[in-house]
Amino acid sequence: MIEEYRGVWVFIEQNDGEIEGVSLELLGAGRKLADKLEVPLAGVLLGEGIRELYSKLIGYGADIVYCIDHPVLRDYRTESYMKGVNYLAEKYKPEIFLFGATPNGKDLASAIATDLSTGLTADTTMLDVDVEKRLLEASRPAFGGNIMATILCKKHRPQMATVRPKVMKALPFDATRQGEIIEETIDLSEETMRTKVLEIVKDVTKNAKLADAHVIVCGGKGMGDAAGFQLIHDLAETIGASVGGTRDVIEAGWLPHELQIGQTGETVTPKIYFAIGISGAIQHVVGMKNSELIIAINKDPNAAIFEVATYGIVGDALEIVPKLIEQFKEQQKSMGGELNYA
Structure with missing residues (x-):
């Protein structure tokens, strides 16, 4: 039932303990959506040794941080991250779920949307909500950039979108904000992973x-x-x-x-x-x-x-x-x- 789904979620992308800028930008955008819908804003954080990031996410606008800290989640892989995020989404049922339109964000969002049998609007540049109908209005250029198309997901939840970096504004950090931390555990084993991270090469282009x-x-x-x-x-x-x-x-x-x-x-x-x-x-x-x-x-x-x-x-x-x-x-x-x- 659609009515069971409540809350705005932002997937927090982090690398080596550093939060990607687009995730902080999405917390700023998500805060506006959550306030309009009168629901909590949550950050979803996966990785290893990530506890020091919790308060930072609260300071940038999150009311709740859902997190899974596990050695298998140290580096991004579609399989392991999809298992973690799917577990959280199926348990807590967000109505809106936002991802950065980064290589990892787009990869994960498409996998999540497929597994949850819901819609995904890619590369959006504007976000709003129809409060009465509780619909995410995700807009993006279409037809070669000649028009703006607003895409709705009326029948499935969560409503998902990837958002381009640099188009939203992060909120100023507020060290006085208080929030809730929900730590979850899932059964993950390196031996069962179909892909292995052998080496990470950083490319500065x-x-x-x-x-x-x-x-x-x-x-x-x-x-x-x-x-x-x-x-x-x-x-x-x-x-x-x-x-x-x-x-x-x-x-x-x-x-x-x-x-x-x-x-x-x-x-x-x-x-x-x-x-x-x-x-x-x-x-x-x-x-x-x-x-x-x-x-x-x-x-x-x-x-x-x-x-x-x-x-x-x-x-x-x-x-x-x-x-x-x-x-x-x-x-x-x-x-x-x-x-x-x-």
């Missing part, structure tokens, strides 16, 4: 650097061609920024895929974001709209990018960007060094 950048200069098809796009590189080099591009730019071969920003690329939240020669299609906007300050340059005064921009410049980017570069260089000379974005 350009993609990760782009996600962590404080300043990004992103160019679109409005730069004309590869020669025009070189101005994006020139501006980024002048101000010490990272370079990104829209899907059109990637498909044109002006940048490698790992530098794409948008629904099918990277989601970023820099302090300053330059959107140059970019129309503002939903597919791109969902990947950068949470930037602290957005500066848009486009010769079309009605371009959709101006709707999310903090400041807009109407004009030809091929004429404006060289002038910006000149002004930034003059500023650098007057300051005697690199620009400071703190």
Whole structure:
């Protein structure tokens, strides 16, 4: 019975005792949903030696922490984590269950949804609830990013969604919050696991650097061609920024895929974001709209990018960007060094 299911859950992804940022972001989003539905917000934490993380999750918004501490759960594997999470979900029956849209989060969420015979909305960028019907409204770009689709799971529970990193906001940590810790045990044996973790190799890619950048200069098809796009590189080099591009730019071969920003690329939240020669299609906007300050340059005064921009410049980017570069260089000379974005 659907009525038996209550509560909002967030799967807490942790690696080597460090909570992934997307999990804290989802606690912030989950807190809003739980408050609207007037139910507790719970964090679901699996691993080995994880007890020191309990209070941190409470401080970031959880009312309850469901946890399983077991040596077999030291490293992520679909089989062992699915057994643990399924046990908790079947016992406590959450009505909403959120996962980060990370490689591990997407892998686990799809396995859980299959095992529990429920629906899963992938790569969502907006969350809300219909309080009267108690339905999760999970929205994501569709049809190549041209529209936003809101997906409902009316007949099955829990209602599940994976959410892209960087699109939600974590709450400030509150050390005074109090919550409930529920530690569970399950029967797990390394000998019964079908996969073994032999070695973990950490890969630091350009993609990760782009996600962590404080300043990004992103160019679109409005730069004309590869020669025009070189101005994006020139501006980024002048101000010490990272370079990104829209899907059109990637498909044109002006940048490698790992530098794409948008629904099918990277989601970023820099302090300053330059959107140059970019129309503002939903597919791109969902990947950068949470930037602290957005500066848009486009010769079309009605371009959709101006709707999310903090400041807009109407004009030809091929004429404006060289002038910006000149002004930034003059500023650098007057300051005697690199620009400071703190």
